[in-house]
Amino acid sequence: MSFAIAPVATPQRARAFTAAVSLTAAAAAAGGVVAIAAGVVRNDTRTLAAVTLVAALSFVGSGLVAWRRRPDVWTGALMIAAGFALFAGSLANSNSALPFTIGLVLAPLPSAIIGHLILSFPEGRLHSTLERLVVAGAYFVVFVVQIVMLMFMGFEHVTGCPCPTNLLFIRDDMALHSLIMSTQRFLGIVLAIAAAWIVVRRWQNASGPLRRALAPILVTGSATIVLLLAELIAANSSTRAWAAVSSAERVAIALVPIAYLVGLFRARLGRVAVSDLVIELGRMPAEPGHLRDALSRALRDPSLELAYWVPESETYVGIDGRTVEPAAAAGQTVTVLERHGQRIAALVHDPALGEDPALLSAVSTAAGLALENERLLAELRAQLERLRESRARIVEAGDTERRRLERNLHDGAQQRLVSLALGLGLAESKVEQEPATAVTLLQAAREELAQALSELRELARGIHPAVLTERGLTYALTTLAERAPVEVVLDVQLDRRPPPAIEAAAYYVVAEALANVAKYAQATTATVSVTIDRERLHVEVADDGVGGADASAGSGLRGLDDRVQAFGGSLRVISPPGQGTQILAELPLRS
Amino acid sequence: MPITVLIVDDHPSFRAMARAVLADDGFCVVGEAADAESGLAVARELRPDCVLLDVQLGDADGFALAEALAVGGERPAVVMTSGRDRGDFEALIGASAACGFIPKERLSGSALGELLR
Numbered sequence: 001m002s003f004a005i006a007p008v009a010t011p012q013r014a015r016a017f018t019a020a021v022s023l024t025a026a027a028a029a030a031g032g033v034v035a036i037a038a039g040v041v042r043n044d045t046r047t048l049a050a051v052t053l054v055a056a057l058s059f060v061g062s063g064l065v066a067w068r069r070r071p072d073v074w075t076g077a078l079m080i081a082a083g084f085a086l087f088a089g090s091l092a093n094s095n096s097a098l099p100f101t102i103g104l105v106l107a108p109l110p111s112a113i114i115g116h117l118i119l120s121f122p123e124g125r126l127h128s129t130l131e132r133l134v135v136a137g138a139y140f141v142v143f144v145v146q147i148v149m150l151m152f153m154g155f156e157h158v159t160g161c162p163c164p165t166n167l168l169f170i171r172d173d174m175a176l177h178s179l180i181m182s183t184q185r186f187l188g189i190v191l192a193i194a195a196a197w198i199v200v201r202r203w204q205n206a207s208g209p210l211r212r213a214l215a216p217i218l219v220t221g222s223a224t225i226v227l228l229l230a231e232l233i234a235a236n237s238s239t240r241a242w243a244a245v246s247s248a249e250r251v252a253i254a255l256v257p258i259a260y261l262v263g264l265f266r267a268r269l270g271r272v273a274v275s276d277l278v279i280e281l282g283r284m285p286a287e288p289g290h291l292r293d294a295l296s297r298a299l300r301d302p303s304l305e306l307a308y309w310v311p312e313s314e315t316y317v318g319i320d321g322r323t324v325e326p327a328a329a330a331g332q333t334v335t336v337l338e339r340h341g342q343r344i345a346a347l348v349h350d351p352a353l354g355e356d357p358a359l360l361s362a363v364s365t366a367a368g369l370a371l372e373n374e375r376l377l378a379e380l381r382a383q384l385e386r387l388r389e390s391r392a393r394i395v396e397a398g399d400t401e402r403r404r405l406e407r408n409l410h411d412g413a414q415q416r417l418v419s420l421a422l423g424l425g426l427a428e429s430k431v432e433q434e435p436a437t438a439v440t441l442l443q444a445a446r447e448e449l450a451q452a453l454s455e456l457r458e459l460a461r462g463i464h465p466a467v468l469t470e471r472g473l474t475y476a477l478t479t480l481a482e483r484a485p486v487e488v489v490l491d492v493q494l495d496r497r498p499p500p501a502i503e504a505a506a507y508y509v510v511a512e513a514l515a516n517v518a519k520y521a522q523a524t525t526a527t528v529s530v531t532i533d534r535e536r537l538h539v540e541v542a543d544d545g546v547g548g549a550d551a552s553a554g555s556g557l558r559g560l561d562d563r564v565q566a567f568g569g570s571l572r573v574i575s576p577p578g579q580g581t582q583i584l585a586e587l588p589l590r591s
Numbered sequence: 592m593p594i595t596v597l598i599v600d601d602h603p604s605f606r607a608m609a610r611a612v613l614a615d616d617g618f619c620v621v622g623e624a625a626d627a628e629s630g631l632a633v634a635r636e637l638r639p640d641c642v643l644l645d646v647q648l649g650d651a652d653g654f655a656l657a658e659a660l661a662v663g664g665e666r667p668a669v670v671m672t673s674g675r676d677r678g679d680f681e682a683l684i685g686a687s688a689a690c691g692f693i694p695k696e697r698l699s700g701s702a703l704g705e706l707l708r
Contacts, residue, residue: 414674415602421696422608426615 055254059083062257073124082113112138216259308378321381416452513541521545549575599630600645616700627651661688
């Protein structure tokens, strides 16, 4: 028996593999039939042997079907393995030593594989640590414990058994053998109950499609588990009763793989669903959200969610345009839908649907145009949402700026003028009695006035640089460069003046960038270059500082981005840590 | 005996100028404080007749300090002052424990005396 059934790459190899497995199974079955007919099999186990052969063939056949459908999952391989283990198990009925021993070792293996199959339904992988523990425990009990038990099993004690030699036999220790056997039975019962509990829990938590898929395997699986329990309990009673229960269990087992396949086919929903979808999409009113509902109905998955891909921002958005993260919630699977090789959406759906990628792709093809339309709609909404946010930020930035100006006026020039008024009043009262003091007070007042004027000038320039309006961008940037605390290399190549709003935007980009250089970059030099072409004004500010600036973090850069985008331009910040910061703005000359 | 005054204002230039103006007009400026907390402490210690109190003390509210000063045995007369427009505070002044308001640029001994009368 081999577990080494890796996904086969080519159709030729796949056919060869199928043929090899089928031939081997057929030969094994034929051998079994001949053995039963020739009387090699002991009389009392003849029925059991025959049923076992049928169950084995059922497993191998279903396994091949499952494997051809999904060579990338272990389900088919496991079924084929279970089939051969059943064949091998019936070797225990043989009269010669080697097949007899192999049969004894492998006889209980199918129950563990069946448990593994049921728990890994439908994706072909186990879902939790508990499931992995149960399956590992089952393999341990049916294989390792079985071998250890056989080492101490003298068959002379078994009634009515003119048995061949047990090749694993070390010494006859009836007490130890009984202990191991009881342990094996006890563990078997515990694991069977645990498996049953897990299956019941899965049923309770399952969605519609998964329940439909689970039902057949659940019925046959629980029948098998019940009969297995009965078999384990009946092991002490008469051989006849045990053989009857065992035969019934084999019949149930034979139905398991078929039920498994039925379940898998129920999980795929048939092409009818797709044609229904096409018709529904044709009738569909162009209202947002309808596509999700139509897909949800076609795929019979009420939990289904759609998220649309926005290539520009590389995020998913909902139909309302808000950013969403289509992370797989508990028990959900995410499938990315493509159209003409372009990602258009992500479908969050029941994992049972993932069992049939062909259906998902048929549905996404059928819904392709509608999906693309809704995607464009969602993208538009996302843009509107961004616009709304940026507009709110621009207003907020305006308010913040006004608050700052009021504060500056109040704390600066206004305080100086208050002092000036009081000082002049004081001087006035001293003019006659203490003219010298009055002169000193007047001098101080003049100084105060000069300071107030200087502060007002500074503030006015912050509100709007007059030189920009009067003398243009080149001159305004020169004054900006002269006032910067780091050395600024200026390269402005303009053959004409851009529109005033664009000039102002470019000026503020440079002003904010240089302010950031002074505050954070720890740079020694900065270069500012401005060029103009037919369409655009290009502004670049680069420094040799520490880098690591984040355009989305600071309000300054964010505000610049809003300002530039308001004119349909773009702002990029390239700032790898340790390699300086480069700010690139492109401003269209006409909106 | 001259009237004692405590000046509570967060601008040092105003405190200095107000002290000079009031002293020139015959008041005795017994202390200065730059914020609400020290203003209250100094007022309790020096017990001035009058507290000249800025409406906005940095981040603290001058009116809250006016209320605090109005609690206790010997309550000083509180006169609010500000560089901002009187209209901004009119209702607050009326409702507060302060006995009046003088715009900063109009501060003088006679203006203060008028309110204390």
